[in-house]
Amino acid sequence: xxxxxxxxxxPSAEPAFTSANPLIRRLxxxxxxxxxxxxxLEKLSQLPVQRIQAKRDLIRQGETPRQVYLICKxxxxxxxxxxxxxxxxxxxxxxxxxxxLNVYILSRMDHSIGAITDLEVIEIGSDEFDAIAxxxxxxxxxxxxxxxxxxxxxxxxxxxxGARNALQRVAHLLCEMFLRLxxxxxxxxxxxxFPLTQQDIADATGLTAVHxxxxxxxxxxxxxxxxxxxxxxxxxMQVLKDIGLFNPDYLHLARLHRHxxxxx
Amino acid sequence: xxxxxxxxxxPSAEPAFTSANPLIRRLxxxxxxxxxxxxxLEKLSQLPVQRIQAKRDLIRQGETPRQVYLICKxxxxxxxxxxxxxxxxxxxxxxxxxxxLNVYILSRMDHSIGAITDLEVIEIGSDEFDAIAxxxxxxxxxxxxxxxxxxxxxxxxxxxxGARNALQRVAHLLCEMFLRLxxxxxxxxxxxxFPLTQQDIADATGLTAVHxxxxxxxxxxxxxxxxxxxxxxxxxMQVLKDIGLFNPDYLHLARLHRHxxxxx
DNA sequence: CGTTCAGTTGACCATGATCAAGAGTGGTGG
DNA sequence: CCACCACTCTTGATCATGGTCAACTGAACG
Numbered sequence: 001x002x003x004x005x006x007x008x009x010x011p012s013a014e015p016a017f018t019s020a021n022p023l024i025r026r027l028x029x030x031x032x033x034x035x036x037x038x039x040x041l042e043k044l045s046q047l048p049v050q051r052i053q054a055k056r057d058l059i060r061q062g063e064t065p066r067q068v069y070l071i072c073k074x075x076x077x078x079x080x081x082x083x084x085x086x087x088x089x090x091x092x093x094x095x096x097x098x099x100x101l102n103v104y105i106l107s108r109m110d111h112s113i114g115a116i117t118d119l120e121v122i123e124i125g126s127d128e129f130d131a132i133a134x135x136x137x138x139x140x141x142x143x144x145x146x147x148x149x150x151x152x153x154x155x156x157x158x159x160x161x162g163a164r165n166a167l168q169r170v171a172h173l174l175c176e177m178f179l180r181l182x183x184x185x186x187x188x189x190x191x192x193x194f195p196l197t198q199q200d201i202a203d204a205t206g207l208t209a210v211h212x213x214x215x216x217x218x219x220x221x222x223x224x225x226x227x228x229x230x231x232x233x234x235x236x237m238q239v240l241k242d243i244g245l246f247n248p249d250y251l252h253l254a255r256l257h258r259h260x261x262x263x264x
Numbered sequence: 265x266x267x268x269x270x271x272x273x274x275p276s277a278e279p280a281f282t283s284a285n286p287l288i289r290r291l292x293x294x295x296x297x298x299x300x301x302x303x304x305l306e307k308l309s310q311l312p313v314q315r316i317q318a319k320r321d322l323i324r325q326g327e328t329p330r331q332v333y334l335i336c337k338x339x340x341x342x343x344x345x346x347x348x349x350x351x352x353x354x355x356x357x358x359x360x361x362x363x364x365l366n367v368y369i370l371s372r373m374d375h376s377i378g379a380i381t382d383l384e385v386i387e388i389g390s391d392e393f394d395a396i397a398x399x400x401x402x403x404x405x406x407x408x409x410x411x412x413x414x415x416x417x418x419x420x421x422x423x424x425x426g427a428r429n430a431l432q433r434v435a436h437l438l439c440e441m442f443l444r445l446x447x448x449x450x451x452x453x454x455x456x457x458f459p460l461t462q463q464d465i466a467d468a469t470g471l472t473a474v475h476x477x478x479x480x481x482x483x484x485x486x487x488x489x490x491x492x493x494x495x496x497x498x499x500x501m502q503v504l505k506d507i508g509l510f511n512p513d514y515l516h517l518a519r520l521h522r523h524x525x526x527x528x
Numbered sequence: 529c530g531t532t533c534a535g536t537t538g539a540c541c542a543t544g545a546t547c548a549a550g551a552g553t554g555g556t557g558g
Numbered sequence: 559c560c561a562c563c564a565c566t567c568t569t570g571a572t573c574a575t576g577g578t579c580a581a582c583t584g585a586a587c588g
Contacts (some may be wrong), residue, residue, distance in 0.1 A: 030369075034402040062513070080423050083509055088427040090419045101411045105294075105405065110416050110514040141369065148366045148411070152374050154418035155354045161345050161426045162470030166544065197566065206426030211544055213568060245347055249326070250374040430576065461534060475576055477536060 021045050022096030022184040023070055027142040029183055029253050030149075037138050039181070044124065044132070045072070052119040058099070060112045065103040068129055071095050073120035075195050079158060079203065080111045080188070089204040091153055092116065092177060092196070096184040101147050104129070114240045117195045156250045161206040164245060169205040170215045171244030176251070178234055183253050194232035285291040285309050286360030288336055291406040293411075293447055293517050301402050306397070308388065309336070316383040322363070324376045329367040331392055333377070335359050337384035339459050343467065344375045353468040355417055356380065356441060356460070360448040365411050368393070381459045413516045420514045425470040428509060433469040434479045435508030438489060440515070444497055447517050456495035483507070 017026055027033060033041070049072060052058060058069055061080065076093040090111065093099055099113050104126070113248040129192050133140045153176070160172050181192045182190040198216065219225045224240045234240050241248075283289055288305050291297060313336060316322060322333055325344065340357040354375065356493070357363055363377050368390070391489045397404045417440070424436050438458075445456045462480065466473040488504045492496040498504050505512075 040540090080419070082423070082427055086427045088423040090422045102415075105409050106416075106516055107414055107518075108513065108516075110516070111419055124432070144408070145369045147415070148369055149365075151411070151415040151418060152370075154415060154422060155342070155344065155375055157422050158354045158418060159346070159352040160424060161422060162468075163346055163350045199566080208545055208568085210546080210569090213566095244570085249372065252370055252374070253370075254371075463534080472577055473535085474537090474578080477534095478576090481536085 020185070022035065022072065023098075025184045026096035026146065027139075029255055030142050030145040031138070033142070034138060037136050040132055040136055040139060044070070044128065045138060047122045047124065047128070048122055049120045052115045052121060054115050054118050056115050058113040058115065058119075059109055063109050064107060065100065065109055067126070068101065068103055070122040070124060070126040071097050071099070071119065072122060074118055075116040076119060077114050077200065077204075078111050078114050086208070087203045089200065090157060091150065092144050092204070094177070094180060094184065095186060097150075098143065098146060101143060116200065145252075149199045152250045152252060157204075166205070166207055166211055166215045167218060168244050169207065170201060170212060171219060171240050172246050173201065173205060173222065173244075174219075174232065174234070175237070175240055175244050175246040175248075178232065178237070179248060179251060179253065183202065183251075183255070186219070190235055191231055191233040192231060194227060195230050272457070284334065284449070286450070287373075289448045290360030290410065291403075293519055294406050294409040296404070297406070298402060301400050304396055306402060308334070308392065309386065311386045311388065311392070313384045314387055316379045316385060318379050318382050320379050322377040322379065322383075322385065323373055323453065325373050327373050327374055328371060329364065331390070332367055332388040333363045334386040334388060335361050335363070336380055336385065336386055340383060341378050341379040341380050341464065342375050342470075343378060351467045352470070353464065354421060355367055355414065356468070358441070358444060358448065359450060360406060361414075362407065362410060365407060380464065409516075415518060416514045421468075430475055430479045432470055432508050433471065434465060434476060435483060435488065435504050436510050437465065437469060437508075438483075438496065438498065439501070439504055439508050439510040439512075442496065442501070443512060443515055443517065447515075447519070454499055455495055455497040457494060458491060459494050466516075 011024075019028075019038065021042060023045065024033065024038060027041070052074075054074075058076065059065060071093050073095055076097075076099070077089045078091040078093065078099070079087050079089045081087055084135075093113070156172075160169050164172060177194070178187065178192055181187050186192060196204075198212045199209045201207075201216075202212045205212070207215070216225075216227060219240075220227065222239075222243075223235065224243055226235070232245070240246070283292075283306075285306060287309065288297065288302060291305070310333065316338075318338075322340065323329060335357050337359055340361075340363070341353045342355040342357065342363070343351050343353045344403065345351055357377070420436075422438070424433050428436060441458070442451065442456055445451050450456060460468075461473075462476045463473045465471075465480075466476045469476070471479070480491060481488075483504075486503075486507075487499065488507055490499070504510070
């Protein structure tokens with residue numbers, strides 16, 4: 001990444017078919033990766049997988065990060081704890097997401113990363129990472145893209161919590177997570193696994209669990225969603241988007257138009 | 265930035281004295297820049313200055329960014345507008361801040377940038393920028409540091425709006441802005457220029473202007489702040505930090521300990 | 529001097545918080 | 559196999575933080 005060539009994205013009608021590898025799928029939202037780049041990424045994914053139990057932390061606020069984590073399977077959460085014990089979740093990393101490039105730049109974690117579900121992660125040490133960074137500036141550029149997109153999620157979460165009411169907040173969160181899951185192939189038609197408890201949703205939206213409960217019931221009653229047994233179904237995404245004042249631009253999903261059930 | 269050398273920060277007791285140039289001051293929070301790097305940055309700052317009137321937008325959501333803006337003088341705001349007209353501010357860029365590196369990676373702005381005060385900005389086109397990026401990976405690394413720190417601000421704003429009450433939110437915002445201003449030499453002892461209207465503060469904290477008014481009065485009555493004629497004075501930072509549950513770690517100010525009136 | 533904009537104040541209201549109790553579910557060990 | 563426990567979800571009653579609406583003040587500016 002010593003130079004910044006022009007944006008390599010091309011509006012190709014049908015790009016090379018996406019991999020089952022979530023990282024590759026994710027990065028291909030941004031650019032059509034070259035074959036050698038894909039191979040380099042495939043090789044990364046063959047590093048030994050670490051398994052983390054649900055509710056454990058990968059890393060805690062204040063610690064010095066030693067490697068980048070690539071989420072292969074399961075949901076994580078980035079969160080901060082206030083002195084009074086309140087937990088604010090600021091993002092839900094899902095398969096294909098990296099936590100965090102700042103390993104190489106910031107010396108201490110300013111937030112914690114916890115496992116929502118059992119996780120499979122790959123820990124990428126500096127050596128492997130530097131090798132990629134050196135060999136394939138194309139990949140580094142795609143990784144920085146991911147970092148900037150995650151920053152865009154953060155901005156939208158500020159808007160969500162600061163400017164929307166309870167119903168809109170919850171609807172918006174469900175839209176975001178569904179589309180992000182869809183973009184890495186983790187949905188099945190109109191449904192996806194949805195492992196968050198109502199307390200998790202509350203900590204992410206700045207509401208209480210009690211009120212999230214009532215809000216979800218309202219969304220269910222209106223027919224906008226089904227949510228039971230940790231499975232979310234969105235029969236008509238447009239309805240949910242309208243409720244949540246959802247505009248998908250901030251997800252920076254270039255290939256959004258190819259996705260099922262989404263008008264953009 | 266084709267490789268990631270180890271964190272170059274050293275806990276030197278007294279680094280080379282900081283420049284009057286806010287960008288250099290800002291980047292020196294992260295690393296002691298080499299002399300050639302400083303010269304390259306000084307040269308940047310000699311590009312022609314653009315003046316933007318207060319309340320004008322530098323760039324709007326949906327537009328394609330064409331250059332990086334460096335704020336030299338004045339306050340800006342990043343914000344998003346909801347369909348129902350509500351404005352949520354997600355950051356206040358101040359002198360030394362760049363908006364945005366994503367020019368080179370993201371194709372469309374997902375938010376707008378407006379001028380709070382009259383601004384002086386330098387527009388850095390791709391050519392100048394690529395030259396720096398190529399010649400001085402040290403600078404690129406420092407610029408990415410700034411990007412990641414800004415992302416950390418975003419996270420803390422999510423926490424601020426999602427997990428703090430009105431008094432805490434406003435106190436926290438005042439702490440953050442004062443320390444950020446201090447780190448680029450824009451404070452004067454216990455005081456700084458503070459051009460935000462109560463409506464601006466409201467749009468940044470998810471409150472209403474009326475309630476911000478009452479909250480500021482409470483902070484004034486408690487002696488935590490003085491705020492009049494667009495000048496903010498914080499007689500005892502510790503008091504305000506306690507009110508706002510403020511922990512400065514997320515600012516990633518390595519040289520914080522050198523700052524006046526701050527215990528860390 | 530009138531207009532505009534920011535700040536201020538008061539009365540009233542509503543969204544969502546708090547508190548409390550109970551139901552359903554899954555896992556664990558006796 | 560069942561009893562127990564922990565956790566999540568659900569529901570109702572009540573409360574409070576902060577929103578809404580409206581009017582007024584004061585300063586800046588042409």
